Amino acid sequence: MNASVQTPSTLSAFISLIKRDLMLSYRHRNELLNPLLFFVIVVTLFPLGVSPEKQLLQTMAPGVIWVAALLAAMLSLDTLFKSDYEDGTLEQIMLSPHSNALLVLAKIISHWLVTGVPIILLAPLLGLFMFLPGEGIITLMLTLLLGTPILSLVGAIGMALTLGLNRGGMLLSLLVLPLYIPVLIFSASAVDASMAGLEIKGQLYFLGALLVLSITLAPLAAATALKISVE
Amino acid sequence: MTDAVAGLHLKSISCTRGYRDLFTNLEFELCPGQVIRVEGKNGSGKTSLLRIMAGLAQPLEGEVLWQGRKIHHAESDYFQNLLFLGHRAAIKFELTPVENLCMAKSLHGSKTENGIEEALYQIGLYGFEDIPCAQLSAGQKRRVALAQLFLTQAKCWILDEPYTSLDVNAVSMLEGLFAKHLNNGGMLVITSHQPITIPAGEQRKLVLPNTQLEPLI
Numbered sequence: 281m282n283a284s285v286q287t288p289s290t291l292s293a294f295i296s297l298i299k300r301d302l303m304l305s306y307r308h309r310n311e312l313l314n315p316l317l318f319f320v321i322v323v324t325l326f327p328l329g330v331s332p333e334k335q336l337l338q339t340m341a342p343g344v345i346w347v348a349a350l351l352a353a354m355l356s357l358d359t360l361f362k363s364d365y366e367d368g369t370l371e372q373i374m375l376s377p378h379s380n381a382l383l384v385l386a387k388i389i390s391h392w393l394v395t396g397v398p399i400i401l402l403a404p405l406l407g408l409f410m411f412l413p414g415e416g417i418i419t420l421m422l423t424l425l426l427g428t429p430i431l432s433l434v435g436a437i438g439m440a441l442t443l444g445l446n447r448g449g450m451l452l453s454l455l456v457l458p459l460y461i462p463v464l465i466f467s468a469s470a471v472d473a474s475m476a477g478l479e480i481k482g483q484l485y486f487l488g489a490l491l492v493l494s495i496t497l498a499p500l501a502a503a504t505a506l507k508i509s510v511e
Numbered sequence: 512m513t514d515a516v517a518g519l520h521l522k523s524i525s526c527t528r529g530y531r532d533l534f535t536n537l538e539f540e541l542c543p544g545q546v547i548r549v550e551g552k553n554g555s556g557k558t559s560l561l562r563i564m565a566g567l568a569q570p571l572e573g574e575v576l577w578q579g580r581k582i583h584h585a586e587s588d589y590f591q592n593l594l595f596l597g598h599r600a601a602i603k604f605e606l607t608p609v610e611n612l613c614m615a616k617s618l619h620g621s622k623t624e625n626g627i628e629e630a631l632y633q634i635g636l637y638g639f640e641d642i643p644c645a646q647l648s649a650g651q652k653r654r655v656a657l658a659q660l661f662l663t664q665a666k667c668w669i670l671d672e673p674y675t676s677l678d679v680n681a682v683s684m685l686e687g688l689f690a691k692h693l694n695n696g697g698m699l700v701i702t703s704h705q706p707i708t709i710p711a712g713e714q715r716k717l718v719l720p721n722t723q724l725e726p727l728i
Contacts, residue, residue: 296617300603300610307605368599371567376618377590383618511568
């Protein structure tokens with residue numbers, strides 16, 4: 281290549297894509313609030329609907345909080361590629377000389393930063409609502425820290441596949457929810473185990489393995505699916 | 512590799528939409544300094560052809576080669592040399608022109624000596640750098656997208672209706688830019704429903720669904 285040609289490195293494209301997406305989310309703050317409010321409302325409705333009894337809420341807490349987090353993550357997926365698809369930015373990303381999978385990973389990371397991280401930060405508060413003990417809250421946050429990136433990564437594949445469809449919402453849940461189930465099972469069981477004073481390493485290792493697996497494969501799958509959707 | 516075309520080579524491309532054949536066995540070469548104007552009625556497949564040339568869509572048959580290699584070949588540097596601007600301008604309304612161009616620049620690569628401010632000045636958006644694109648007019652939004660032409664280093668420009676909602680001044684400025692690009696050994700594929708007068712380059716036109724290129728003028 282010509283020496284005077286200075287193509288910006290993939291890393292700088294990666295970082296500036298994350299920055300741009302964070303800036304866009306900041307200018308659309310209200311849209312981000314929706315899944316978070318959903319998360320909080322679902323969890324706070326349980327004591328009202330079921331029973332305010334401490335014992336009962338404590339046993340339900342891990343499952344309820346995790347199910348709510350899962351559904352909130354699904355709700356937030358809608359914003360992941362939609363606007364880029366509609367205004368043609370996605371085409372430009374696909375035409376970029378940089379690795380498409382890495383650029384897609386950048387989009388997923390910034391999506392997780394604005395949807396996953398707030399869920400992790402809100403979780404202790406909701407844990408208190410549900411009378412979760414201290415060790416339970418810490419485990420809850422740990423499992424969310426390992427689990428929410430998986431939700432974003434796996435969700436990105438589903439979102440990429442259903443992008444070109446007019447009403448992809450239904451199909452998206454059918455595609456993605458079964459893949460979310462292992463995360464839900466291991467996370468809820470880890471929180472349960474920690475409240476019972478048992479070892480939680482096994483579940484955390486499993487979540488970690490799932491995270492590594494999805495971080496390696498999901499961007500590739502999502503990038504390929506996006507290519508088909510853009511066509 | 513010795514007989515490879517120095518630019519873009521379309522080999523017996525066919526394309527269908529639904530059950531309708533848009534064009535079959537389209538074959539041409541695009542070499543440095545050449546322009547191809549793609550014309551045709553609405554729905555005759557102009558955009559489909561441009562998207563095939565840009566590698567965004569797969570043709571039903573045939574292949575697109577860049578310097579003798581398939582454009583998606585791992586060693587092909589086609590995407591470093593391609594600038595495709597489609598109907599959808601890839602402009603974020605929430606971002607300012609500078610922020611939009613920053614993103615485009617880092618996605619595609621660009622001249623180092625020609626900055627974003629400079630590009631906006633040349634495209635006639637001086638003073639609008641920091642205004643969110645949502646507040647710009649349709650023509651100004653188009654100009655933000657077209658400002659990429661000043662930043663890019665790409666040799667092959669594929670432009671789908673670049674003149675949409677531009678005023679007369681902007682059109683003549685663009686034509687000057689195209690001439691400069693062609694004189695520097697660039698290639699251009701363009702569709703437009705408006706008359707185009709580029710004062711340089713070897714010009715041909717393709718009127719779909721005919722697959723024969725005709726010399727212009």
